[in-house]
Amino acid sequence: xxxxxxxxxxxxxxxxxxxxxxxxxxxxxxxxxxxxxxxxxxxxxxxxxxxxxxxxxxxxxxxxxxxxxxxxxxxxxxxxxxxxxxxxxxxxxxxxxxxxxxxxxxxxxxxxxxxxxxxxxxxxxxxxxxxxxxxxxxxxxxxxxxxxxxxxxxxxxxxxxxxxxxxxxxxxxxxxxxxxxxxxxxxxxxxxxxxxxxxxxxxxxxxxxxxxxxxxxxxxxxxxxxxxxxxxxxxxxxxxxxxxxxxxxxxxxxxxxxxxxxxxx
Numbered sequence: 001x002x003x004x005x006x007x008x009x010x011x012x013x014x015x016x017x018x019x020x021x022x023x024x025x026x027x028x029x030x031x032x033x034x035x036x037x038x039x040x041x042x043x044x045x046x047x048x049x050x051x052x053x054x055x056x057x058x059x060x061x062x063x064x065x066x067x068x069x070x071x072x073x074x075x076x077x078x079x080x081x082x083x084x085x086x087x088x089x090x091x092x093x094x095x096x097x098x099x100x101x102x103x104x105x106x107x108x109x110x111x112x113x114x115x116x117x118x119x120x121x122x123x124x125x126x127x128x129x130x131x132x133x134x135x136x137x138x139x140x141x142x143x144x145x146x147x148x149x150x151x152x153x154x155x156x157x158x159x160x161x162x163x164x165x166x167x168x169x170x171x172x173x174x175x176x177x178x179x180x181x182x183x184x185x186x187x188x189x190x191x192x193x194x195x196x197x198x199x200x201x202x203x204x205x206x207x208x209x210x211x212x213x214x215x216x217x218x219x220x221x222x223x224x225x226x227x228x229x230x231x232x233x234x235x236x237x238x239x240x241x242x243x244x245x246x247x248x249x250x251x252x253x254x255x256x257x258x259x260x261x262x263x264x265x
Contacts, residue, residue, distance in 0.1 A: 029046075045143060045144070053142065053148075057097075064096060065155075067161050068164045069103050069162070069165055079103065085162075089112070089160070090112035095120055096118065096119050101131065109121060121138075124142050124145060125141055156187070159171075159188070172191070192230060193225065194225050
C-alpha cells in the first residue's frame with residue numbers, strides 16, 4: 001500500500017485560504033439569520049477581533065487617525081502631503097494611527113517615522129491590495145471592517161481625511177455622524193485636498209441649505225491644503241479643548257502580557 005503524496009502548501013496559498021474564509025464569515029454575518037450555533041461562532045469572531053485590537057492598541061497613547069486611499073504611490077502629490085502631515089502630527093507628540101495599509105496610510109505612518117514619532121496601524125484582511133506597511137511600530141489585523149473602523153475611532157482625538165474612495169468616505173461620515181449624534185465628543189476633523197473634495201464641500205453646503213444638517217455640524221471641520229493649518233486646528237480643537245498630553249498612555253502590566261509602545265513612558 002503506497003502512502004499518499006505530501007502536498008506542500010505555500011504561505012501565499014495559506015493567506016489566500018484565510019482571506020477566503022474571512023469573506024465567507026462576513027457574508028454569513030451580514031446575510032440574514034443563521035443557525036443559532038453559527039451566529040454564536042460569528043459573534044465570537046467579532047469579539048476576538050475586538051479583544052485583539054484592545055490588547056494591541058490600548059497602550060499606544062493618544063492618537064490622531066489619518067484616513068485615505070490605498071492607491072497612491074510615493075510619487076503622488078497626495079502621498080507627499082500625507083507624509084508631511086504624519087510628520088507634523090508626530091511632532092505634536094501624538095501617535096499617528098492609520099488603517100495600516102499602503103498609499104495614504106503608508107505615507108502618514110512613514111512621515112511619523114521620518115521624525116522619530118510613534119506609528120501604529122489597524123489593518124484589514126482582504127484578498128487584494130491590503131497588507132500592513134513597513135512603517136509601523138505596532139499593528140493588528142482585523143477580519144471585520146466595522147470592528148476596524150471602531151478601533152480607528154476609539155483611540156483617536158482627531159481625524160485627518162485625505163483623498164480617497166468609498167472606504168475613506170465611509171470612515172469620514174462615520175466620524176461625523178458619531179459627533180453629530182453626540183456618541184463621540186467634539187473631536188476635530190481636518191479634510192485635506194481642497195481640489196479633490198470641492199464637490200463634497202459643495203454637497204455639504206447643499207445639505208445645510210436643505211436643513212438636513214445644522215451649521216454646528218460643520219463647525220469642527222477644517223478644509224485645507226496646509227499642514228500648518230491642519231496642525232493649528234488640531235492644537236486648538238483637540239489639545240487645548242481636552243487638555244491632552246501626547247506622551248501620556250495608560251500604564252501597562254507586563255505580567256498580563258501587556259506591552260507599552262516604544263517611546264511611551
